[in-house]
Structures are given as structure tokens and as C-alpha cells.
Amino acid sequence: MNLTKDRFGGLLFLLLSVTYGYYAADIPLLPGDKFEVFHAQTLPYWLSGLGVVFSVLLIVLKPVASSTSEPLFKSNVLLMFGLMAFTFLFSVALPWLGFPITTSIFLASSYWMLGERRPKMLVFASVPFALVFWLLLTQVLDVYIAPARLLFW
Amino acid sequence: MFEGVFTGLSTALMPFNLLMVVLGCFSGTFIGMLPGLGPISAVALMIPITYTLDPSSGIILMAGVYYGAVFGGSTSSILINAPGCASTLVTTFDGYPLAQKNQAGKALALAAYASFCGGTVGAIILIFAAPALASVSLSFQSSDYFALMLLGLTSVAAFSGKGQVIKSMLMTVFGLMIATVGNDVITGAPRYTFGQMDLVDGVSFLLLAMATFALAEVMMTIMRGKMYANSETMQPVALSSMKLSMSEVKEVAPTVARSSVFGFIVGVLPGAGATIASFLAYGLERNLAPLRLRKMFGKGALRGLAAPESANNAASTGSFVPLLTLGIPGSGTTAIMLGALIAYGIQPGPRLYLDHPDIFWSVIISMYFGNLVLLILNLPLIPYISRLLAIPPQILNPLIIFFSIIGVYLVSFNTFDIQMMVFITLMAVGLKMLDFPMAPMLLGFILGGMLEKNLSRALVVSDGSFDFLWNRPLTLSIMCATITILLLPGVISFIKRIGSKGLPGAD
Numbered sequence: 001m002n003l004t005k006d007r008f009g010g011l012l013f014l015l016l017s018v019t020y021g022y023y024a025a026d027i028p029l030l031p032g033d034k035f036e037v038f039h040a041q042t043l044p045y046w047l048s049g050l051g052v053v054f055s056v057l058l059i060v061l062k063p064v065a066s067s068t069s070e071p072l073f074k075s076n077v078l079l080m081f082g083l084m085a086f087t088f089l090f091s092v093a094l095p096w097l098g099f100p101i102t103t104s105i106f107l108a109s110s111y112w113m114l115g116e117r118r119p120k121m122l123v124f125a126s127v128p129f130a131l132v133f134w135l136l137l138t139q140v141l142d143v144y145i146a147p148a149r150l151l152f153w
Numbered sequence: 154m155f156e157g158v159f160t161g162l163s164t165a166l167m168p169f170n171l172l173m174v175v176l177g178c179f180s181g182t183f184i185g186m187l188p189g190l191g192p193i194s195a196v197a198l199m200i201p202i203t204y205t206l207d208p209s210s211g212i213i214l215m216a217g218v219y220y221g222a223v224f225g226g227s228t229s230s231i232l233i234n235a236p237g238c239a240s241t242l243v244t245t246f247d248g249y250p251l252a253q254k255n256q257a258g259k260a261l262a263l264a265a266y267a268s269f270c271g272g273t274v275g276a277i278i279l280i281f282a283a284p285a286l287a288s289v290s291l292s293f294q295s296s297d298y299f300a301l302m303l304l305g306l307t308s309v310a311a312f313s314g315k316g317q318v319i320k321s322m323l324m325t326v327f328g329l330m331i332a333t334v335g336n337d338v339i340t341g342a343p344r345y346t347f348g349q350m351d352l353v354d355g356v357s358f359l360l361l362a363m364a365t366f367a368l369a370e371v372m373m374t375i376m377r378g379k380m381y382a383n384s385e386t387m388q389p390v391a392l393s394s395m396k397l398s399m400s401e402v403k404e405v406a407p408t409v410a411r412s413s414v415f416g417f418i419v420g421v422l423p424g425a426g427a428t429i430a431s432f433l434a435y436g437l438e439r440n441l442a443p444l445r446l447r448k449m450f451g452k453g454a455l456r457g458l459a460a461p462e463s464a465n466n467a468a469s470t471g472s473f474v475p476l477l478t479l480g481i482p483g484s485g486t487t488a489i490m491l492g493a494l495i496a497y498g499i500q501p502g503p504r505l506y507l508d509h510p511d512i513f514w515s516v517i518i519s520m521y522f523g524n525l526v527l528l529i530l531n532l533p534l535i536p537y538i539s540r541l542l543a544i545p546p547q548i549l550n551p552l553i554i555f556f557s558i559i560g561v562y563l564v565s566f567n568t569f570d571i572q573m574m575v576f577i578t579l580m581a582v583g584l585k586m587l588d589f590p591m592a593p594m595l596l597g598f599i600l601g602g603m604l605e606k607n608l609s610r611a612l613v614v615s616d617g618s619f620d621f622l623w624n625r626p627l628t629l630s631i632m633c634a635t636i637t638i639l640l641l642p643g644v645i646s647f648i649k650r651i652g653s654k655g656l657p658g659a660d
Contacts (some may be wrong), residue, residue, distance in 0.1 A: 009587040013323050020330055020345075027337075027344045037617035038609040047330050054323045061319065064381050069396070076376045080582065081553075083372070084575050087558060091571035094562075103555065110551035114375070120391040141205075143563065 010058030012109025017055055082113050098148030099137075103130035157506075158280065161514020165207050166524060173206070173214040174519050178526045181221020182538055186229045187549070192222035192469075193239075193485045193592070194370050196360040198553075199495055201560030208497040209512050213519040215490050216473075220523045221270060221468055223427065226266045227462060227537060231402035240427035240465040243435045247457035254453055262395040263455060263530045264282075264462045268411050271463030272524035274413035275420070275470025279517055282421075286478040287506035287513075295610040296621040300631035302604045306483035307639045308422065310595045318643075321593040328597025329604070331356055338602055339609060351569045356577075358492040360561050360570055361598060365591045367557040368488075371550050372582050395532070405459040408438050416464030420471025420484075426483065427465040427472070434464030436610060470520055476501055477513055482599070485592030492599045563634065 024044035033039040063127040090106040097105075107126035116122060159442070164170060176197070184195035195218050203211030226241035231248035244264065251260035310321035334345045335355025346352040412434040419430035438460040439450045450457045472484045482488035488611030494501050499509055506513050561570050581591060615621040623629045 005587050009320065009323075009589060011369065012587075015332075016327070020363070023345060028342050029203070029249070030340055033340065038339075038612045040337040040340050040344060043605050043608070044330075044333055044344065047326055047333070051323065051326045052325060054319055058319045076378050078371045079471070080376050083375070083554065084579060087554065088572060090558065090574045091562075091568040091575070094568055094571075103559075107551055107555060110554065111547055114547035116545070116547040121548070126653060129552075137563070146566075 007059050013051060014055035014059070017048050017051025018066060021050065022093050023043060024048060047083070053072065079113065082133045086110055086113070099145050100130045100134045101148065103133065157284070157510045157514045158518070160510050161516075161518040163516040164511045165213065170210050170213050170519065173521065174208050174217045174522045175526050175530065177214045177217020177219075178221040178224075178523055178530070179538075181218035181223075182225035182228070182527070183221075184218070185222030185225025186538070187225075190222075190367075190370055190553070191226060192219050192256045193489060195219070195222035195225075196265060196368045196486050196489045197359075197366045198560065200359050200362065200489070201563055203493055204496070204564060205576035208494070208499055208509070208513045211493065212490065212512060212516050215493060216516055217523045217526070218467065219469060219486055219490075220268075220520070220527060222522045223465055224268055225538075226478075228538075231260045231264060231458075235396055240431050240468075242428070243431040243461035243463075243465075244458065246435065246461075247452070247454050249452070249519070250453035251455075251458065254464060256453070258395040259397060260458060261535055261537050262397060262532065263401075263405065263458055265528055266397070267405070267412075267459040267462035268466040269524045269528040270409045271413040271416055271466035272470055272527075273521060274463075275417045275467035276517065276520045276524070278414075278417050279520070281468055281475060283474055283478050283513070283517065284506060286474060287503050291503045293503060293627070294625065295382070295607040295614065296625060296628045297631065298637065299604065299611050299620065300628045301479055301481055302600050302607065304477070304598060304631055304635045304638070306593070306600060306641030307635050309596050309640075317390070320589050324419075324589055324591070324594040325597040327424040328594035328599075329601045331361065331594070332385065332598045332601025333354040333605075338606060349569065351573075355560070356598075356600065357570065358567065359564060360574055360593060361577060362489050362492065362559050364574045365581040365595060366485075368554060368574065368578040369581035369585060371553050371557075372578060375550060376582070390595060397421065401455055405455050405569075409463045411441075411465060412438065412460045412463040413467040416467030417471040419464070421474045426489055427468040430468035430471075431461035434460040466524070473516065473520070477505060477516065478503060480603070481503075482596060485595060488592065488596045488599050492595075495599070511592065535591075573649045577609070 020102045021044070024041050027041045027044065029039055029041065085108060086109055090102055093105070104127045108122045111122055111125060114123075122131065134145070138145055165174075180199070181192070181195050184190050184198065185192060196215050199215055199218050201390075203214055206214065223240060226245045227248070230241045231252050232246040233251075234245050234249040234414060248260050248264065251257065306325045307322075310318055332355070334352055336343055336346075336353055343353060359647055415434055415437065416430040419433060422425065434459060435450075438456050439447055440458060442450070442454075443651060446456065469484075469486075472482070472487045475481045476487040476491055480491065482491045491501055494512075497513065499505065518558055558574060560573050562568070585591065611621045612619075615624070621628065622632050
């Protein structure tokens with residue numbers, strides 16, 4: 001039995017369903033709930049069971065060749081992880097550096113990562129954009145955006 | 154009914170709502186044109202904006218974005234042979250060959266006229282079909298609702314294509330699992346929060362929709378290298394005259410009429426949607442065409458372009474029928490709209506027709522205006538809008554990522570949501586690489602809460618017995634339909650296998 005995409009996916013979901021079912025026991029019940037026909041644990045247990053059944057079916061049944069999958073470029077997979085890392089860092093830096101600075105850095109670094117090397121483009125497509133968007137939110141739409149925490153340090 | 158139509162007309166004709174239709178159609182056309190971003194992503198990107206609007210305007214905006222995105226998808230299919238979404242894939246079969254024959258303008262005009270006719274026919278049928286179905290569904294009980302939700306969830310899986318049924322079912326279950334995160338709606342007990350206060354309210358619908366559709370789609374586009382490897386070949390072809398001759402109009406008129414009605418019917422079926430409608434309409438027209446014209450299919454046949462275009466627009470309109478009348482979305486896009494309506498505190502379903510006639514009718518009426526806007530405003534502007542395709546992807550993609558994350562952040566002002574988005578996007582990308590479809594998961598997530606409430610109510614009423622599934626004729630009928638739909642793909646492939654074994658030399 002080869003480990004095809006389908007079987008690998010099935011194994012992942014099997015693991016997920018078993019773990020999900022295991023943690024269903026941790027859901028607190030109200031006194032007397034155990035005797036009710038339906039309580040907070042009921043659906044999670046059923047879903048876990050269904051998940052196990054479908055995962056096993058996916059693992060056991062003959063895989064069907066998919067015609068929709070397109071080849072992915074390995075270098076671009078790294079690019080995707082890089083962009084996701086930038087997004088994560090954006091969320092960490094946002095409260096500390098404030099909206100305009102964080103957004104400018106995030107956009108400029110993302111442009112650079114995706115292949116933009118012209119310094120003028122890197123600056124003009126990020127800093128003015130971030131400032132205009134920030135002004136639009138705070139001055140026109142009256143949305144409150146907390147100032148950078150570093151300013152108060 | 155006419156009172157409702159006038160209420161809807163007066164709401165849809167409000168200058169602000171007309172502006173929303175225009176804005177929605179424009180932004181939808183633009184987003185839909187970008188390869189990789191379809192109507193689902195376009196509507197998901199609009200959700201944060203709709204939170205600042207009243208429900209009618211918000212839904213009208215989303216509906217406009219929906220048609221606009223389908224239209225935009227057709228434009229990129231014709232001009233650069235890159236369908237913006239699955240439902241316009243068939244458009245490339247004859248649209249792009251027409252563009253290569255220096256008839257891009259004609260192809261775009263035909264696509265717009267066919268879309269307009271499909272959408273208009275769909276909107277007219279919807280005006281009569283929706284209230285009729287809504288009045289019937291007023292007699293529904295919790296057991297019927299539970300059965301209906303099962304029908305919706307299984308239909309999405311059943312129509313998902315060869316080899317995808319079990320994967321879709323798994324994704325539906327996964328969506329239901331995600332819906333259980335947070336405080337239980339019935340008892341208030343925390344479930345799967347792992348002590349995290351940020352998870353007490355559960356996973357936000359907006360966050361999930363943005364992460365799995367907008368953000369994950371951009372990431373997939375980047376990974377496929379489409380916009381990079383082929384950027385030189387993706388230059389739009391030059392437009393020519395947009396005029397159609399009388400003989401050409403006569404040739405495609407019956408096709409448009411047939412495909413519009415056919416598309417609407419397919420669109421009404423939960424889970425079927427515009428993609429299946431466009432493929433089926435194309436196949437139907439090819440089979441109906443005389444041999445001389447049949448040979449032209451795939452080489453620039455006008456009928457081959459008109460059929461999928463009218464069918465996908467009519468199906469888009471048709472998919473609103475189960476959403477507005479039963480509260481069950483017929484497609485991934487309407488699933489997002491259902492989530493948005495619930496976020497407004499409005500429960501779509503039979504009561505929507507009675508409790509919020511302004512929303513019910515204004516959405517239906519605005520569909521017509523949407524189609525009109527696409528024809529009158531968007532078509533002449535296509536040469537200019539298509540220039541937006543020239544924005545370098547290394548600039549465009551970070552902006553789409555930025556708008557996705559900031560849209561979620563501006564609703565909650567909680568950076569944990571962005572981190573959660575990163576996690577869900579990575580998970581969605583992984584699942585997409587394993588060919589797992591995302592729409593069933595979102596549908597499961599959206600229907601999860603309602604499904605649990607109705608199941609619990611039905612079980613309590615029947616004292617813990619499952620006989621509520623067959624006690625009422627209506628519930629039984631819906632359950633029979635569910636089982637039929639679930640077993641249909643398997644039975645069809647079994648019959649095909651038996652048939653092919655019986656034929657000598659069949660492979």
C-alpha cells in the first residue's frame with residue numbers, strides 16, 4: 001500500500017479525529033447533564049466517530065488520480081512560508097511600532113521578498129500607502145487605532 | 154408578493170444602495186479578473202466593509218461583488234486564458250480561441266450579453282420561486298431543519314467531483330468540528346478552548362473565510378508560480394470591435410434562453426453551483442448543435458461561449474433560492490453570505506421573507522440592477538479595467554495579503570486573530586496541496602451551530618429517539634433525498650464500470 005496524497009490526508013484526519021474525540025471528555029458538563037439525551041459532549045463524540053469512519057475510508061479505498069493538482073515550485077513554497085512569517089511578525093510588531101510603521105515595513109519587505117528590487121518602488125508603494133490608509137481609517141472613517149506602545153516607554 | 158417587490162424596489166433604488174451595486178460590480182470585476190481569486194475570495198474580502206453598513210446595503214454590496222467577480226472571471230478567461238474562478242473555466246474553451254482570432258471585443262460583448270440574459274432570467278424566476286418556497290418552508294420543524302442541513306452538507310460533498318466525495322465529507326466534518334470550538338451555545342460549557350480566553354467566543358467566521366479563501370488562494374497562486382513563471386505570456390490581447398451581427402444574435406439566442414433556465418435549475422440544487430451549471434450547459438449545447446457547428450466547439454464557437462456564460466450567471470442567481478428561503482447556502486459564495494447575514498443577527502430561512510422583507514426583496518431586485526450595471530457600465534470600461542491586470546504581482550499580492558489581515562484586525566482589534574489567521578492559512582494551504590476542497594469546511598462551520606441546535610431540539614422532543622427522522626413525511630422525504638444524493642455518485646460510477654466491462658474493447 002503506497003502512501004499517496006489521499007492516504008496521507010486520511011492519516012492526518014484520523015489523528016485529528018481521535019485527538020478531537022479524546023479531548024471531548026474534557027468538556028465540562030452541568031450536574032445531571034449525563035442523563036440528558038443531548039449535552040455539550042454529544043456532538044463532539046459523534047463528529048469524532050464520523051471523522052474516524054471517513055478517514056479510514058479514505059485510507060482504505062483505492063485512490064483516484066486527481067487532475068486538478070498543479071505542480072508547485074519548491075522555491076515558492078519557501079516564499080509562502082516567508083510571507084506567512086512576515087504576517088506573523090506584523091501581528092507582533094503592530095501594537096509596539098504602531099500602524100503606519102508596521103504596515104510600511106510589512107509591505108516593503110513583502111514586495112522585496114516577491115522579487116521587487118527597485119528602491120523607489122519599494123518605498124513609494126509602501127510608505128505613502130500606509131500613511132494614506134492610516135489617515136483614511138483614523139481621520140475619515142473615525143476608526144480608533146491604538147498608538148505605538150514604544151512611544152510610551 | 155407585489156407589496157414585497159415594491160418594498161425591495163424602494164430599498165434597492167435608494168441612492169446609497171445603487172452606489173453599493175455599482176461599487177460591488179466594479180470591485181468584483183477587478184478581483185474576479187485576477188487569476189486565482191474567484192467570487193468566494195472577492196466576497197470574503199468585502200466582509201469587513203459590509204460590517205460598517207446596514208444589512209440591506211451590506212448584502213447588496215456582496216451580491217454585486219458576486220456577479221462582478223463571475224463577470225471578471227470571464228474577462229480574464231477570454232483575454233489571457235486564465236479563468237478567475239472555476240465557473241468561468243468553460244469560458245476559456247471558446248472565449249480564448251475567439252480572442253486569438255482577433256475577436257476579443259466580440260467575445261467579451263457576447264459574454265456580457267449572455268451573462269446579462271442569464272442573470273435576468275434567473276432574477277425573474279427567483280421573484281416567483283423564492284416566495285413560493287418560503288411560504289412552504291414556514292411549516293418546517295426542527296427535525297425538518299436538521300434534515301435540510303444534512304441535505305445541504307451532503308449535496309456539497311456529492312457534487313464535488315470524482316474522487317472528492319469522501320474528502321468533502323471529511324472537510325464538512327472538520328468544519329463542524331471547528332464550529333464546536335468556544336462556549337457551547339446551549340449550556341455555555343467551554344469546548345476546545347484549552348484555557349485560551351481568545352477562543353471562548355469560538356473561531357470567527359470572517360477569520361476562517363479570509364484565511365481559507367483570500368489568504369490561502371494568494372499563497373497557492375504564489376506557490377504555483379503562475380503569476381511569475383507565465384507573466385510574460387499573460388499579456389492581455391488587444392480588443393477589437395464589440396459589435397455582434399444580427400445573424401450572430403439569432404444563432405446564440407436559443408442557446409442563451411436554454412442555458413439560462415437550465416443554469417438556474419442547477420443553481421438551485423444545494424451544492425451544485427455555477428461551475429457544474431456551466432459545464433453541463435456547454436455539454437448540452439454541443440450535443441444539440443448541428444454537426445457543422447459542433448466541430449467548431451473548442452475553436453471559437455459563439456454558442457460554446459454563450460452557453461456557459463448564461464448558465465453560470467443564472468446559476469449564481471439560483472443559488473440564492475436555498476439561501477434566502479431555507480437558510481441553506483447553495484454554494485461556497487452564498488455560504489459566506491449566510492455567515493455575514495448571521496453576523497448581522499439575521500437568520501436566513503423562511504422567516505426572512507416575513508421578518509425582513511426589505512432585505513429579502515432588495516437582494517433579489519438588486520440582482521437585476523447588478524446585471525444591468527455589468528452590461529451598461531462595466532462592458533464599455535473593460536479595456537480600461539483589464540489594464541489593472543498589468544499591476545505587477547509582486548506589488549498586488551502583498552496588498553491582497555494586507556487587506557485580508559487588516560480586514561480581520563479592524564473587526565476585533567486583536568492581534569491574536571492575525572496569528573490565528575496565519576495558522577489557519579498554513580493549514581488550508583497544506584490541505585489544498587493534498588487536494589482537499591475548502592468550501593465544504595466553511596459550509597460545515599457555518600451550519601454547525603444551527604445543526605447542533607436543531608438536532609438537540611429534535612432529540613429532546615422525540616425523547617432521545619431517532620424516529621424524528623422518519624415520523625414526519627417532510628423529514629422523511631428530505632432524508633431520502635439526502636441518501637439518494639449521497640449514494641448517487643457511487644451508483645453512477647458502479648453502473649459505468651459495469652457498462653464498460655460489458656463493452657468489448659472499452660477502456
